[in-house]
Amino acid sequence: MLQKTSLNDAYSYIRFELCGSLFTATIFGRPLNWSLSQLSAKDEKVREEFSGRLGRALRDLRIGKALAPSPVKFSDRIIASEELTAQVEAGSHSVWRNPQRPADGVPIRSGEACVFSPSSCPTTLMVRGKTALVLHTGRDCLLDRYRLQHGMRGRTHESICFSGLEHLGTPREVYVKPFWGIPGALFPHDLEHPVYSRINQAMYKMISERWGGDCVPRKGGAFYPDLPKLIRAQCMEQGVPKDHIDLAHAYQPAKATWLDGKAGTPRNAVVIARHS
Numbered sequence: 001m002l003q004k005t006s007l008n009d010a011y012s013y014i015r016f017e018l019c020g021s022l023f024t025a026t027i028f029g030r031p032l033n034w035s036l037s038q039l040s041a042k043d044e045k046v047r048e049e050f051s052g053r054l055g056r057a058l059r060d061l062r063i064g065k066a067l068a069p070s071p072v073k074f075s076d077r078i079i080a081s082e083e084l085t086a087q088v089e090a091g092s093h094s095v096w097r098n099p100q101r102p103a104d105g106v107p108i109r110s111g112e113a114c115v116f117s118p119s120s121c122p123t124t125l126m127v128r129g130k131t132a133l134v135l136h137t138g139r140d141c142l143l144d145r146y147r148l149q150h151g152m153r154g155r156t157h158e159s160i161c162f163s164g165l166e167h168l169g170t171p172r173e174v175y176v177k178p179f180w181g182i183p184g185a186l187f188p189h190d191l192e193h194p195v196y197s198r199i200n201q202a203m204y205k206m207i208s209e210r211w212g213g214d215c216v217p218r219k220g221g222a223f224y225p226d227l228p229k230l231i232r233a234q235c236m237e238q239g240v241p242k243d244h245i246d247l248a249h250a251y252q253p254a255k256a257t258w259l260d261g262k263a264g265t266p267r268n269a270v271v272i273a274r275h276s
Helices: 036-040 044-060 145-150 160-168 197-210 227-237
Strands: 003-007 011-018 021-028 065-067 086-090 093-097 105-108 112-116 123-128 131-136 175-179 269-274
Touching: 011 175, 021 123, 021 175, 036 044, 036 086, 036 093, 044 086, 044 093, 044 112, 044 269, 105 112, 105 160, 105 269, 112 131, 123 160, 123 269, 131 160, 145 197, 160 227, 175 227
Parallel strands: 065 093, 065 112
Antiparallel strands: 003 011, 011 021, 021 269, 086 093, 105 131, 112 269, 123 131, 123 175
16 A cells, blocks of 8 residues: 655645555635535535535546545445436536435445545445445444334344445455544543443444453443444454555544534545545
């Protein structure tokens, strides 16, 4: 794996190879808001400013086609690029979306990129041979929340990672690289929370027993999910070799990025592009 990294207060940019293909990964963050929801903002000035800014970013990154699934459901669903049929202008570029078919992953071909606007959720690249997937790997994409609440399966796969590995096949040949998730120390879950104590306790029990306490360090009455380590543990459980999983850029540069995922707050933009 070849990598070149540059960093400033606004974004991180990484250029690397996996399985003979060239990729770049970029995160845009503070001080600007990079939420893709601004592409459909009612305020024309907001819409035009963001559209132009995103278009310039895609141009500078030499993106051919930008794919932007809608990860609003925190699901295990991977969408085909052909299903992203809504063409949204972004300056001199276009972004392809389909809000009517929410999904948390998409394959990318040479010349294509996947764009997500997460706050603190990792974005994960999986590659096997000539096939590459980009996944939105937020906490509730990695864990079936319905199962935690009700004790029965709420979707086909426990984790979006399992969906990705099923899509790619032969896990021992898959390479996995998560990008820019919130550090666990900044992601506390109160085990005695007045509203969420029950689901938090179920979450802690499941993760610690199935994937190991390293994924959920505990201090006092709280635990701190380490999502990149959970991604690694889930992939290893399915047969991905540990040395195929790279956490070198798995955590956010906190000063340069937004961490709060509440609705209406500023977001980062993560662009994973495939150049060959």
